[in-house]
Amino acid sequence: MSDLDDFKATYFDECSELLTEMEEQFAAIEAGERDADRLNAVFRAIHSVKGGAGAFGFSALVGFAHAYETLLDYVRDGRVEMTDDVVTLCIRANDIVADYVKAAQTGEALPADYGQEEKERFDALARGERADDDEGGEPMEEFDLEFVPVMVNIGGGEDAPDDAGFDLGDFGGVADELANSNDDLAEDAFDAPPLEAVPGQWEIHFTPHTALYARANDPLLLFRELAVLGEMQVRPVLTAMPSLAEFEPFAVYCSWEITLISESLTEAMIREVFEFVEGDCDIAVAQVGAAGAPEASAGVASATAKPAIEAEPDTSDLLALADDEVSDLLDFNLDTDVVAPPVAAAKAEVAVATPHADAIIKPAEDDTFEEAPGLSFAELAASIVPSPVAKPKPVVAAAPPKPAAPAASSDGEDHGSKASVGVQSIRVDLDKVDRVVNMVGELVITQSMLTQQMDETLRARYTELVRGLEVLAQTTRGLQDSVMAIRAQPVKSVFSRMPRLVRELATKTGKKIKLETIGENTEIDKTIIEQLSDPLTHMIRNSADHGLESVEKRLAIGKSDTGTIRLSAEQAGGNILIIVEDDGAGINRERVLQVARDKGIVAPDVNPTDEQIDQLIFAPGFSTASEVSDLSGRGVGMDVVLSNIKKIGGSVHVRSSTGKGTRMTLRLPLTLAVLDVMLVKVGVSPYVVPLSSIVETIQCSRASFERVPSGGQVLQVRGEYVQVIDLAKRFDLQNETESDNRFVVLCEAEGSAKVALIVDDIIGQQQVVIKSLEENFERVDGIAGGTILGDGNVALIVDVQGLKTTIVHKNAA
């Protein structure tokens, strides 16, 4: 079922986009922008989530999403007021939907009553009670849905077996939640008393078309919604049921008659329930006693309605479904939207053919599929998402006709709404893009190799060739940028998960925390984005747990009671800076240094600077659970942050100012693949230093070195004293260059501290493709990775930041 897996993957992709959008919209709504467009966007998003969930049979998700959607619908109509309480409830609901989606994705089960409380509040709100009223009314689940069973004569003479009775209660999922639906079934439908004509009694004839099921709608959910309106009776009408020989598994033979009784009922209220399936079904609504009211038929498929099926039912057509198709059907795990036409009970399982499945099994003789060849089933299911798939014909399942909301959000302004639907896009498998990226990487290497081969004499002789190479260089550059742009995504997708984290942390710690996000449209390579979530979570958790003070403490020291965590992203040259900043207490340096000394991370005779002490919180093994309590707690999991970030070629730097707050900066490469470097020689080995960290290069003969008491050297540059690292010594390599002919490469490691690297020679600048050392070896201190030079040899990439930090960590040997 890899196809189905693909659809599911697409669905989950779309879900995460939709959830992000909901989060964004509510952030704006919370900030006071309560316009209809935003509500409509959320409403559409949740409906799409629900639609897909229905198609895949995630019944719990469908149930919750449906209740939430109903509430939103009421809010849109103005029947429920969008108070702050409601906004908070909705934000919580988004979180629950996200959890349900995640559960569906990972296959783990959430507790059965997960989100129940919220569901009840939706319901209470929908019934006009106030949001802050804890005593919500009856939850929707407990509505008395009265199903009247219908006997179907399948030719077994007068006494048809009981289990051939048409029993909606068998259809699992949501139906199961209707705890009483099974038990209250009347024993004998034929004796059901005729309904009395009461004022406020409505008769509804509801005949779904195939398309209704194809779009993952479920009559049961509609009935449930109707049940909210009044006292209800639902009777299936099976007169359309053909003989088994003519039975089409994907056709719809069942329609329903519904009697609804309520004093305050209007036709509009009933029609509204069916708003989403309009066009996919026939609906007749009439008040009993009013002119043209339908005859309340008993709705029984009696023996006279159809020729009785022969005693030996011919099930061969059904069984002609190839085995694997059947198992595919059953694979579906569709436990909600199966409304099985009653077939011989023995074959009921097979007959549980879901109308949606035919998108996979065969194109149905149905307009929807005819008109939309090549439409994936997931898109059909979630068809009102303006999903970025080229469609021959947009399929809009259930665009609410009422508000004039276009199918795509019309607000083109940059406040976090989706790009307008005018943007044509395709989904491409990341592997395909990666292949292109790698090819381009190799192309870059070859191009720089060719350029290197051209010495002065050649250049003078072959001007055309030189020009060609220059064009090639430019084109390669452009190609590379374009490929990288394909993989780039706004960091929004990670940032949008953080508000929820902060909400939960605030609840847990009892602090008041405000999260500000800045620059969430900054784009960065997708693989890097995927790696960002964990470190950011750790950093924000760290800020909330240990950086920010409690409300009382903040007030006592004259700060506002609400702590702020600011999350920002910006592009700085060839890097992306992601900054997590809090206005809390800062790092307790004395304690940090003490612990570091106790643990032997810092030698007793080394006196690190304040800045170096701050970095110690990232030192591996710096903090373990037992120390957390007696330290300010900084450092929990921070080494994880560092290793994660290093893995993607980035660095972390922290600055703290006591009493004012802490600022953690992640410096990340724009892409993983290519780096601008300076090629140097250390001893006889080629090394490369990332250009982004180089400030300047100086010939040693012109540099002014100074000895410091500890025996080391420092370099004086424009009034600054900079630590000197002789790479040959550091890397234990022979060097035979006269010291005056060597070079200083002045680098700016993360933050403000500079470091001077001494190398034997500078060869030039080029672009290289980063290769991992860890792939076949392990991490080496001071080395950020390797690269393959034009001559095929490996050069190692100097890890400037790593060189600096190991100084502090290394015991003074």
Place this chain on the structure above:
Amino acid sequence: MADKSAVAAQNSLQLIAFSIGEQTYGVEITTVREIRAWNGATPLPNTREFVRGVINLRGTIVPIFDLRARFGDGQTSPTKNHVVVVMSVGDKWVGILVDAVSDILTVSKDDIHNVPEGNSIDTELLNGIVTHESRMVGLIDLHAVVSGAKLDG
């Protein structure tokens, strides 16, 4: 073909045999990716002397281990005639530097003996010893060979 190898796999091993000085060692042929002439390597800082450095193997960086040095007999002084045997260890590729590849041997599993106690480095780095045509062949334990490569590790 498949039958033959299936039978063979049941009770016999095919080894690639190579020499370091007078010693013969072997590794299972299924772990060997390719055999290359020594062509230099980029030294890796902060690693033990038996890590000769890294080479570029068709776009992948592969570390090279000097087997002589690993057995504690000092570094090999490699020439163009020395050989790198590229092998897979788990999901990693590594190369080991040896003097020469001598043979492909088929040995019976029953003939493999435990390494006699005494020389700790041998017991540490060998999986067993097998005698083939009066030659003693040490079976290399690759996982052990590539461990402990970093100075601080």
